[in-house]
Amino acid sequence: MENENEKPRIDALTIALEGINAADPEKAVKQWISLEGDTLLLKDGHAINVAGNVYVVGAGKASGGMALGLESVLGEKIKEGVVSVPEEIVDRYKLKRIKLVGATHPKASEKSVNAGRLVLETISNLKPEDLVVALFSGGGSALLEYPVQGVSIEEISDISLKLMRRGADIFELNTVRKHLSMIKGGWLARHAQPARLVALMISDVIGDRMDTIASGPTVPDPTTFKDARDILVKYRLWEEVPESIKDHIERGLKGEVPETPKPGDPLFSKVKNVIIASNMISLEAMARKAGELGYNPLILTSMLEGEAREVGRVIVSLIKEVKRSGIPVKPPAVLLLGGETTVTVRGNGIGGRNQEMALSIAIGIRGLKGVAVACIGSDGRDGPTDAAGAVVDGNTYELALRQGLKPEDFLTNNDSYNFFKALGGHVKTGYTGTNVNDFVIAVINQVD
Numbered sequence: 385m386e387n388e389n390e391k392p393r394i395d396a397l398t399i400a401l402e403g404i405n406a407a408d409p410e411k412a413v414k415q416w417i418s419l420e421g422d423t424l425l426l427k428d429g430h431a432i433n434v435a436g437n438v439y440v441v442g443a444g445k446a447s448g449g450m451a452l453g454l455e456s457v458l459g460e461k462i463k464e465g466v467v468s469v470p471e472e473i474v475d476r477y478k479l480k481r482i483k484l485v486g487a488t489h490p491k492a493s494e495k496s497v498n499a500g501r502l503v504l505e506t507i508s509n510l511k512p513e514d515l516v517v518a519l520f521s522g523g524g525s526a527l528l529e530y531p532v533q534g535v536s537i538e539e540i541s542d543i544s545l546k547l548m549r550r551g552a553d554i555f556e557l558n559t560v561r562k563h564l565s566m567i568k569g570g571w572l573a574r575h576a577q578p579a580r581l582v583a584l585m586i587s588d589v590i591g592d593r594m595d596t597i598a599s600g601p602t603v604p605d606p607t608t609f610k611d612a613r614d615i616l617v618k619y620r621l622w623e624e625v626p627e628s629i630k631d632h633i634e635r636g637l638k639g640e641v642p643e644t645p646k647p648g649d650p651l652f653s654k655v656k657n658v659i660i661a662s663n664m665i666s667l668e669a670m671a672r673k674a675g676e677l678g679y680n681p682l683i684l685t686s687m688l689e690g691e692a693r694e695v696g697r698v699i700v701s702l703i704k705e706v707k708r709s710g711i712p713v714k715p716p717a718v719l720l721l722g723g724e725t726t727v728t729v730r731g732n733g734i735g736g737r738n739q740e741m742a743l744s745i746a747i748g749i750r751g752l753k754g755v756a757v758a759c760i761g762s763d764g765r766d767g768p769t770d771a772a773g774a775v776v777d778g779n780t781y782e783l784a785l786r787q788g789l790k791p792e793d794f795l796t797n798n799d800s801y802n803f804f805k806a807l808g809g810h811v812k813t814g815y816t817g818t819n820v821n822d823f824v825i826a827v828i829n830q831v832d
């Protein structure tokens with residue numbers, strides 16, 4: 385073995401792959417639902433009659449695999465279906481009855497609107513005995529859209545990208561998106577009436593808030609037009625938004641256009657929403673794997689949030705304490721964290737929140753032996769890059785300096801992608817076909 389960091393790096397990646405596998409959408413659907421005669425049984429005991437026609441709709445990075453799972457459970461029961469997935473992976477799934485359409489992420493486009501139109505058509509004019517099965521996962525917000533009247537898809541995707549770049553979190557971003565859409569924020573459930581609806585969701589949202597996953601098309605929306613306006617003001621975008629968006633939100637504030645369907649709306653008595661895979665489920669699978677590899681695993685949180693570089697510094701403090709005192713776990717140890725950080729982009733580099741956090745951690749663990757940390761987006765695409773994330777160790781910093789790369793400069797410029805491109809350390813999986821947010825795997829050995 386070349387150095388004491390090679391095995392920890394490999395172990396961190398092996399554990400990360402286990403986390404991705406544990407979120408396999410096809411398997412998750414098959415574990416959650418079964419068909420007995422004319423009854424669809426959910427794992428939580430809920431039973432739904434499927435004597436009428438079954439229609440399938442959905443969108444997200446994991447929804448192609450979910451559609452596969454659903455076809456294998458419901459087969460010929462499915463009358464028709466439309467599910468939107470990233471166009472890069474639309475050919476990956478061979479489906480019989482559900483039509484997959486390719487759309488764009490993270491920037492919604494006309495393709496996303498086309499998918500939205502097809503979905504709305506699929507669920508229009510249904511009967512009370514019909515059932516809609518909705519398959520939603522992260523990425524669904526961009527992949528499926530139908531804007532409110534007067535607002536264009538370009539205007540929606542521009543404002544979404546600006547909010548992201550200014551550090552808005554996914555709750556804030558999707559609050560705005562919901563109030564510009566005819567699908568999000570419970571509207572899809574409204575359109576599916578009078579049919580019944582069951583939504584299977586894979587969560588890529590902190591705390592598994594269902595109304596935020598893919599902007600909650602089937603979920604009561606607790607957020608309001610006022611919240612949407614306040615968020616745009618907070619990020620100093622209210623003065624910049626196009627007239628069309630401002631006008632729609634102002635009309636919403638005056639009650640001239642309807643609010644999104646709210647909690648308590650009787651409409652939701654016909655709707656059942658469940659989460660079938662999540663960050664925590666993957667963290668638990670990774671902990672088991674770490675145990676098998678001989679480490680003491682410790683899950684710290686599935687709710688990691690904050691500015692990526694700052695969160696990175698906190699993780700470094702945790703690692704140092706484990707090494708120094710064996711608190712809160714004795715080495716050889718694996719700390720597992722999940723969630724989603726944000727990056728306030730100030731420089732003009734290329735990167736993603738996982739790569740940026742990994743770079744920040746590389747600076748902090750400089751010189752530590754036997755330590756490697758992987759920061760990975762389980763969807764396989766970190767920010768607007770072709771990497772899922774990066775793996776770093778106690779030598780990364782020195783190695784960079786020797787090659788004339790100054791880690792701090794790359795961090796300042798939000799250029800983590802080019803740092804790892806020059807030095808090595810990228811983790812590249814391509815679209816994984818699932819999405820349960822981000823993982824941090826810190827492997828800590830006591831070698832010095």
Ligand SMILES: Nc1ncnc2c1ncn2[C@@H]1O[C@H](COP(=O)(O)OP(=O)(O)O)[C@@H](O)[C@H]1O
Nearest residue numbers: 490548727733734735736737740765766767798
């Ligand atoms: N140069 C950059 N460095 C670090 N992060 C960036 C950079 N450019 C964009 N980002 C971040 O990438 C995030 C979007 O990442 P992405 O992986 O597409 O999201 P998701 O997987 O949640 O759909 C945004 O939070 C944005 O702040």
Ligand SMILES: O=C(O)[C@@H](CO)OP(=O)(O)O
Nearest residue numbers: 522523524525597598599
């Ligand atoms: O679709 C969305 O709204 C979000 C959350 O589910 O996913 P992503 O961050 O992958 O775009």
Ligand SMILES: [Mg+2]
Nearest residue numbers: 761765766767
């Ligand atoms: Mg991503």
